[in-house]
Amino acid sequence: xxxxxxxxxxVVQPGGSLRLSxxxxxxxFSSYGMHWVRQAPGKGLEWVAFxxxxxxxxxxxxxxxxxxxxxxxNSKNTLYLQMNSLRAEDTAVYYCAKAPPxxxxxxxxxxxxxxxxx
Amino acid sequence: EIVxxxxxxxLSLSPGERATLSCRASQSVSSSYLAWYQQKxxxxxxxxxxxxxxxxxxxxxxxxxxxxxxDFTLTISRLEPEDFAVYYCQQYGSSSFTxxxxxxxxxx
Numbered sequence: 001x002x003x004x005x006x007x008x009x010x011v012v013q014p015g016g017s018l019r020l021s022x023x024x025x026x027x028x029f030s031s032y033g034m035h036w037v038r039q040a041p042g043k044g045l046e047w048v049a050f051x052x053x054x055x056x057x058x059x060x061x062x063x064x065x066x067x068x069x070x071x072x073x074n075s076k077n078t079l080y081l082q083m084n085s086l087r088a089e090d091t092a093v094y095y096c097a098k099a100p101p102x103x104x105x106x107x108x109x110x111x112x113x114x115x116x117x118x
Numbered sequence: 119e120i121v122x123x124x125x126x127x128x129l130s131l132s133p134g135e136r137a138t139l140s141c142r143a144s145q146s147v148s149s150s151y152l153a154w155y156q157q158k159x160x161x162x163x164x165x166x167x168x169x170x171x172x173x174x175x176x177x178x179x180x181x182x183x184x185x186x187x188x189d190f191t192l193t194i195s196r197l198e199p200e201d202f203a204v205y206y207c208q209q210y211g212s213s214s215f216t217x218x219x220x221x222x223x224x225x226x
Contacts, residue, residue: 035215037163045155045163045206047215059213062119095162104153104210106174108162 002026002107004096009112016086016116022079022096022109030054030074033099036081038092039111048094049081053101064090086116120145120209122218130226137194139221141207146187151211154183154192157220158203166205167192197223 008020036048049070069082097105121144150170155163167183207218
């Protein structure tokens with residue numbers, strides 16, 4: 001069965017860095033685009049970044065552009081999100097989600113919590 | 119960037135009633151690349167509808183989507199107890215995959 005397991009969350013000081021991982025199994029990882037989506041406590045969903053199945057194109061929300069980098073290693077079935085220059089407003093649960101080409105995200109992980117606080 | 123607005127913010131209904139949720143885009147959503155998700159407290163979102171009107175795998179037929187261009191609707195024909203949740207629309211037709219702010223469906 002499809003599994004997406006996020007890890008790497010935790011508490012970090014403002015200005016710090018963190019790298020999130022999303023381990024995928026149960027499907028052909030290299031055939032799917034992948035998203036990162038976040039949700040601040042008590043708030044709605046905010047799309048963060050997307051990477052095509054082969055890593056050829058990457059897209060970012062304006063709120064994270066220049067600070068966050070999405071990447072993937074298809075040989076390890078793993079998606080990454082490198083987060084630099086973190087701010088308090090980046091505090092959220094971060095979800096990874098898989099998306100067939102040209103289609104909506106049809107399966108989501110359970111999320112990992114990132115807290116940016118001094 | 120396409121901005122999505124959802125209305126109403128909260129919908130208070132009783133089990134068995136019909137729910138109609140609206141999602142409006144600031145510009146036309148190409149090829150009806152509009153999805154609806156359901157989220158319950160403490161859970162990840164679940165895809166309900168994609169392509170504006172196609173039900174995702176395993177989604178009951180009481181859920182239906184319609185619309186095109188800038189106006190889209192999610193209809194729940196008869197609310198079941200497990201349907202009380204927050205619903206989000208999302209457009210995925212451009213290079214920015216924005217979500218709407220959500221509609222909470224709660225028990226009246």
